[in-house]
Amino acid sequence: MTLLHANRALLPGGWANDVRIAIDGHGLIATVDTDVPASGDLQPMDCVLPGIANIHSHAFQRALAGRTECGSENDSFWTWRKLLYRFVDRINPEQMHQIATQLYIEMLKAGYTTVAEFHYLHHQAGGQAYADPAAMSHALIEAAGDAGIQLTLLPALYMQGGFGGAPAEAAQRRFVSTVDGYLDLLSRLSSDTTPGIAFHSLRAVAPEAIDEVMSWRSDNAGNCPVHIHAAEQSGEVGQCLAWSGMRPVEWLLNRGIDASWCIVHATHLTADEIGALASSGAVAGLCPTTEANLGDGIFPLAEYLRAGGHIAIGSDSHVSVSPIEELRWLEYTQRLEHRQRNIAAGPDQPHTGQRLVEAVLAGGARATEGTDERGSGGHIAAGYRADLVEIDTRHPTLVQCADEDLLDCLVFSGNHNPVRHVMSGGRWVIRDGHHELENRAESHYRKTLAALLN
Ligand SMILES: [Zn+2]
Known part of the structure; x- marks a missing residue:
């Protein structure tokens, strides 16, 4: 003891x-x-x-932080993604391990004690599986073990290049799996860790695949966390409307999400989506420094907290590895937008800093470990x-x-x-x-x- x-x-x-x-x-x-x-x-x-949970990490992106800031007039999330893809073509499992170990030590030093690794870089350049199809996942598991951080590994299903089954680009081949290949990966990992589930996004995953994986989950993985990127970019919202007649978060809410889901970013929400997402018990996984860096937009924090919504924070692309900076950006973007102060303060907790910290402690535990809190x-x-x-x-x-x-x-x-x-x-x-x-x-x-x- x-x-x-x-x-x-x-x-x-x-x-x-x-x-x-x-x-x-x-x-x-x-x-x-x-x-x-x-x-x-x-x-x-x-x-x-x-300790605070960092609920959204793509570890390999740490190596690119600060190296995509030399721009031109029309730079956006989509031009940043092109630079990212060029880098992605080169990295191997050993390099993934070294980058992630450095990153996870930085996280611990900053006060994060858990990381949810949203992992979609599964295959070799060219798209062939490694001899061990879980080689990249094992690199991340080993890095977390070396650093001593708690890891919620979220292998992400990535099937296609865009809504409606658009083919993957050449640069996306390292991410792409079939549902069978993905479920095989989850099964292989279950002896080393308790993986959660991630769908990269609605643009990258077919609706039937979500049903199939969720059905596997209820048979094999209990109530494990389920994460998805959604509504990060207004362009993505427009594409989703054209594909389905619904906005991404609206689509997910209609399909049925609950407290074990973490909707990463959820930046662009209507008033109806804010209320319904808050009522679902799902966590909005906010990554304020990355969202600012990529020009995503501003999450409707005031309305969402008023509706009783759950939040957590992640460092995503790792342009910053600091829970303090994430929380500060979260509040300051609201102040700039609303031209008011202390937006996150509430009737039960008027201290903005304390309200934010307490909110992300609770939401972070839920998003990384599910709703069964014991042992989390x-x-x-x-x-x-x-x-x-x-x-x-x-x-x-x-x-x-x-x-x-x-x-x-x-x-x-x-x-x-x-x-x-x-x-x-x-x-x-x-x-x-x-x-x-x-x-x-x-x-x-x-x-x-x-x-x-x-
Ligand atoms: Zn992400």
Whole structure:
């Protein structure tokens, strides 16, 4: 049993002082007691938060961050995608492993303790399967194991180049699988991990395939999370309307989605879609820095939170690896649009920073681990996984912060990284801001990028 004492900790009911946290040998929190004085048999900690889930990652895109910013007049998501595809043609499983290891260590240092990897780069350049069809998936599983981050692997089904069965482009061949091939991949992975399910998007997957995979899921994978990109781009909404007479999120709602679904981006929603998506219990998987970088648009946060909608955050293309920056961008885009302040504040939680953090802790656990919360992260409470982040409150931006102001200051007062120690699944992975593999991982990452980008 590991015993910790936190001067203060964010518990499900809010801040508490003098918190003793007991962690069992399986990495789960056994007990949480408050108002327990510090003592010699308790490891001392200052201010402790639950680790945040990063619900949307394409690990290989980390290598391209910042390298697609030299543009021309008509640059858009679609021209960015062309650059991405050129890079995709070159990467192999070992390089995927090195990039993902570097990225996952960066995530832990920033306070993410879980990552949902939305993985669609399955095959060799040219489209042939690897000798081990799960080679790329295994590269990601190994990277997460090396870094010590909790992984929800979401192998993504990608079948076609556009709505209505349009053929895949040459550059998309590495992504494309049949439904049978996809289900075979899920079966192969089930001995190593508990994979979730992802459909790349409605433009990349046939409706019958969604039905077939969901039927496999109910027989084989219980209530595992299901993720899909939807309504990220207004162009995609127009194409979906032309194909089906419905908008992407409207189409999914009509087909039936529930609390185990995560709709990634969901940027372009009508008032009816906002209400129905919130009522479904599904999570809107928001990636504010990537959505800003790609010029996607602005998610209707105020309306969605008012409707009781669930949110979570992801770093997606990894132009930033910081939950603080995601939350700040999420709120600031709203302020710019509405010309008001404190958009995410609510009647039950008037502190914007705290409301955002609490929302993405709960939504992140749901989107990465499904609705059966026991054993998942996201809360400091008995039965939850010991994913803990200690914040250094000695920094000038956080000194003299009362409990209720602390998360506001954390999100809105600076650019330093306040994360000191991180525990993932009961194991210390970051101590004093460092990971034991960081030098080796960085050296491999440098070599990998030299090979890929030259
Ligand atoms: Zn994505």
